[in-house]
Amino acid sequence: MDALSKVIDGYVDQLKATFEGKIDFEGQRKADQLNNLILSLTTVIALVAGYALQSMLLTFGIYGAGFLTALLVVVPPWPCYNKNAISWLPSLKKQGKVKTK
Template sequence: MDFFNSIPTHMDYEGQAKAEKFYRVIITLFGVVGIVWGYIIQQFSQTIFILAAGAILAVLISVPPWPMYRKHPLNWQKPRGDSGDNANASKKKKK
């Protein structure tokens, strides 16, 4: 169970932008190549196969949190300790 908890599952914001850019470029390139190749050989099915291959490649590159998408981690603030006064005041406000 510890093995699965040790696998990183996050991306930073810059990594998300990079993954989306890769996804769009790959899908666009494979779409254009598929349309051109399908037009040349007059087979629409070849266009679909090429586009599907591009979609699979794009998913494999952009969905997993590869290390290249985790280079700029966020610096989170440390949590504040609860003092007795703040905890009691927040409980009174909820009532």
């Protein structure tokens, strides 16, 4: 069992490395705005269409499609969410300027 758990852990680590996405702060803002826009528009469209046709199934179907669209657009770490890399200041320890008491 120990060998099997090591193999499974290896696969899990590979999956984590594949699906772990890092995006910058501007990308997070853009993703949040897109998510809000998509969900708001599909909510209004779903309510109007459902009310006009008196169909709850249509209402939830349209909203579900909008939710899946938002999920596809926002969740993966698309390259457009990582265009503004952060340049951090160098460490004070590396520069030798750390004050100790």
